[in-house]
Amino acid sequence: xxxxxxxxxxxxxxxxxxxxxxxxxxxxxxxxxxxxxxxxxxxxxxxxxxxxxxxxxxxxxxxxxxxxxxxxxxxxxxxxxxxxxxxxxxxxxxxxxxxxxxxxxxxxxxxxxxxxxxxxxxxxxxxxxxxxxxxxxxxxxxxxxxxxxxxxxxxxxxxxxxxxxxxxxxxxxxxxxxxxxxxxxxxxxxxxxxxxxxxxxxxxxxxxxxxxxxxxxxxxxxxxxxxxxxxxxxxxxxxxxxxxxxxxxxxxxxxxxxxxxxxxxxxxxxxxxxxxxxxxxxxxxxxxxxxxxxxxxxxxxxxxxxxxxxxxxxxxxxxxxxxxxxxxxxxxxxxxxxxxxxxxxxxxxxxxxxxxxxxxxxxxxxxxxxxxxxxxxxxxxxxxxxxxxxxxxxxxxxxxxxxxxxxxxxxxxxxxxxxxxxxxxxxxxxxxxxxxxxxxxxxxx
Amino acid sequence: xxxxxxxxxxxxxxxxxxxxxxxxxxxxxxxxxxxxxxxxxxxxxxxxxxxxxxxxxxxxxxxxxxxxxxxxxxxxxxxxxxxxxxxxxxxxxxxxxxx
Numbered sequence: 319x320x321x322x323x324x325x326x327x328x329x330x331x332x333x334x335x336x337x338x339x340x341x342x343x344x345x346x347x348x349x350x351x352x353x354x355x356x357x358x359x360x361x362x363x364x365x366x367x368x369x370x371x372x373x374x375x376x377x378x379x380x381x382x383x384x385x386x387x388x389x390x391x392x393x394x395x396x397x398x399x400x401x402x403x404x405x406x407x408x409x410x411x412x413x414x415x416x417x418x419x420x421x422x423x424x425x426x427x428x429x430x431x432x433x434x435x436x437x438x439x440x441x442x443x444x445x446x447x448x449x450x451x452x453x454x455x456x457x458x459x460x461x462x463x464x465x466x467x468x469x470x471x472x473x474x475x476x477x478x479x480x481x482x483x484x485x486x487x488x489x490x491x492x493x494x495x496x497x498x499x500x501x502x503x504x505x506x507x508x509x510x511x512x513x514x515x516x517x518x519x520x521x522x523x524x525x526x527x528x529x530x531x532x533x534x535x536x537x538x539x540x541x542x543x544x545x546x547x548x549x550x551x552x553x554x555x556x557x558x559x560x561x562x563x564x565x566x567x568x569x570x571x572x573x574x575x576x577x578x579x580x581x582x583x584x585x586x587x588x589x590x591x592x593x594x595x596x597x598x599x600x601x602x603x604x605x606x607x608x609x610x611x612x613x614x615x616x617x618x619x620x621x622x623x624x625x626x627x628x629x630x631x632x633x634x635x636x637x638x639x640x641x642x643x644x645x646x647x648x649x650x651x652x653x654x655x656x657x658x659x660x661x662x663x664x665x666x667x668x669x670x671x672x673x674x675x676x677x678x679x680x681x682x683x684x685x686x687x688x689x690x691x692x693x694x695x696x697x698x699x700x701x702x703x704x705x706x707x708x709x710x711x712x713x714x715x716x717x718x719x720x721x722x723x724x725x726x727x728x729x730x731x732x733x734x735x736x737x738x739x740x741x742x743x744x745x746x747x748x749x750x751x752x753x754x755x756x757x758x759x760x761x762x763x
Numbered sequence: 764x765x766x767x768x769x770x771x772x773x774x775x776x777x778x779x780x781x782x783x784x785x786x787x788x789x790x791x792x793x794x795x796x797x798x799x800x801x802x803x804x805x806x807x808x809x810x811x812x813x814x815x816x817x818x819x820x821x822x823x824x825x826x827x828x829x830x831x832x833x834x835x836x837x838x839x840x841x842x843x844x845x846x847x848x849x850x851x852x853x854x855x856x857x858x859x860x861x862x
Contacts (some may be wrong), residue, residue, distance in 0.1 A: 379821040380841060396834075532821040599803035606797070610786065617787065620843070631787070639789040647788050652797040654785040663803050668809055675810050710796040 322349040323413055325369045327739040328460045329414050334441060335433040336451035336460070338374045338415045339382050345369065348411045364519055366409030371455045371464035373550075374415040375422060376402050376507075379498035385498050386430035388422040389622040389641035397598050399496020400508045400531070401465065401524040408523045413461060417451030421613065421641045422469055422500040425712050426705040427476070429645040434702050438480040443699040446476030448466050449510065453480040463511040463520050469500045469695075470601050471719025473508045477731040478694035478739035483756075484510045485517045488747050489726030490535045492521075493528030498556070499612040501605035504723040514756050518542075521749070549755050552576075552584055553687030558643040558718055563594065564696045568736045572693050575735040578762050579691075587687055592676060594717035600676065601720035602713055603656055603669035610653025613646070648709065671723050680725040684745035688757050692718045694731050694739045728752045734763040 320343050329337050351368035369571050372378060375385050377395035379497035384390045398406070407413070419429040427435035427450025435445035438457035442745030445454045453476035464471040468486035477484025485508045492507040499505060522539045554576065559569055576586050618637030625640050627633040640745030642650065656666040683690065696717060705712040718741060722729045728749040731739045740759065744751045783791040834842070845855045 348816050379837065393845055394841050396838045396845070529827040532825070532827065587798065595803050596807055599800040599807075602797070602800050603804055614787075633786040635783070635789045638787050639791075644789065647786070647791060648794045648797060650786045650788065651782045651791045651793060652801075654782050655797075656795055656801065658782075658785060665804050669804050672804070672807055708796075709794070710799055713796070713800065 319346065319353050321367065322346060322369050322413065325413055325460055325462075328458070329455070334436040334445070334451075334454045334458065336414075336417050336435055336445070336454040336458075338384055338386060338417050338432050338451070339626065340413050340414055341378075341381060345411050349409070352409065352411075354567065355526075358368040361695055363409050364755040365405065365523060368410045368462050369413045370405065370410050370520075371414045371452055371461035372402060372412050373418050373452045373464070373466050374463065375418060375467055375500075377498075378415070380403055380413060381415055383415065383498070385421045386418050386432055387641065387646070388431055389616050389618075389637070391431065391623060393621065395496075399507075400493035400528045402496065404524050404526075405465070405520070410469060410523075413453065415603075416449070416455055416464060418467075419448035419450070419472075420646055421498065421609070422448040422467060423609070423643070423645045423649050425471065425475060425716055426700070426702075427451060428702060428706055429643050431643075436702065437699055440645065440699075442701055444479070444702050446479035446699060448472040448476075449484075450476045450672065452510050453477050453482060453484065455510060456480070457482050463509050463516050465520075465524075466508055466510045467500075467572055468506045468508050468723070469504050470605060470723045471716045473506075473510060474694055474729060474741060475716070475730040475738075477510055478733070479699040479740075481733040481739070482510060482512055482731075483733065484508065484731045484750075485521060485749075486723070486729050487521060487525070487749050488728045489608050490531075490533045491537050491728075491747075491749060492524045492530050493526070493531040494532045495528055499608075501608035503604065503608060504601075504726070505594035506723075514732075514753055514760065518753055521753075535747075537747065537749075540753055546564045549584060549688045549751065549758070551587055551687045551689075552579055552755075553587045553589045553683060553690045555692060557590045557593060558692050560581065561594070563714070563717070564693070565698065568698075568738065569695050570697065571736040572691075572740070575607075575664070575740060575759075575763065577689070579759075582762055583760075589687070591679065592721065594714065596672065596684055598678070598717055599711055599720040600669045600672040601716070602652070602722055603665055604673060604724075605656050606649045606653035607669075608653070608658060609646075609718070612648045613642075613650055615686070616642075645709070657659050659680075676721060677725050680727060680745070688744065688751065689720045690743045692741045693736050694718060694741045698737055709743055730756055732756050732759060734759065 426444040427447035435450035437443040452464035452466040457480040473484040639700040727744040
């Protein structure tokens, strides 16, 4: 109970705008039960009594689930997401619904009604996004771990910006049931934590096939033996490193990391890949199309706060105009543009074709290399306010994460190697190899 | 006369196709930043030989059973709390769709 109380006290201060709502009553009641079990000499599980945070896009029955939006400001979850339920069943205690970019729309956690989330290391800078509140709470020791959501980098990038671990598992390893849908074909549930071991434990608890998410699959638990890395060849994408967009510091540090890996007898191979603008454009085209469809239910009648108009259509459009943020509107409009007649062939279907090309390239590359390494971001976090001025620059800052999302690959940020970390990726369903290699990198960096 | 109706129809269609109506967002306009992303896609090479990778397709043998699951009492209560209006014990939409 003292651990839960200590974390709640930290969260109450909300110094970095990372908190949307606190779950104090239920958390203290749950902690009391764990204390009673310990007093009675009963055995407790690995996660029992461990306080954690939840990005405010997950359903947890009876809690406000706002997606950091005006539209759902007063929406209460009627049921609990599968991944969260598994953590509850393991005895973990949710403390907080965490601030994020509204509906996951953003890479800075500034696009929210709860105030821009401040970076844990330098509060003048952004926390990254969209799972910014979750990353900051872990970095500031307000939660032991937090559950983020990653569609195009939303766990990995804020983890990098706040110097902690953030893992996007293989698409489908963890059920998406109860995660508010942004772009369903790349949405992933994942842990943010301060150690690889914590990532592993939480990942294992949440993984598994769920009849309520038909894209989920049966997976084996990642074993505790993370020492035995079998990795012989590591690849990296040349064009991620040899361009003008990457900061000199991150470029130099990344290349130095490759040298340290080589020195340990592991082969390092430079690979050709799609240009960053193709990756970013393909990702955003598809994500916008999917979000336009997913968010169409948010009309003030099926869901959300309604603003009455002259007639039903007017009510829909006033509700959506007033209650969606500028970034959400930009993405919904973009999605409807590419899905509309006359444009779908030229843009949407072509983006689907490009996605297939990207996936096919990953399949080929992972015949040659076991792991692909990349920086997490091309540059250090911007100052609060900068990204809102230039949406295109914000989209392009996702250049290193979106490709792996399109491929559905497992990818982990570790807070080493460059100032915003290193991203470790392996082929689909090779989540264990990613964590094993992360352990190895931790030892040599 | 036929031409007039055709023109009128095309005009109506273009009215229907505007993004503010498609998106149900008043005054919505395409964004320059987003259009720049789409321009990249338009000028990218399309691979015509590539077989579609059906990455997320669910097999017919793996479909979940089609069954009605009764919501719990608490779930029903929260759904009612969330819903803007209730009339004679029914949850109601804003107004009957008039047009």
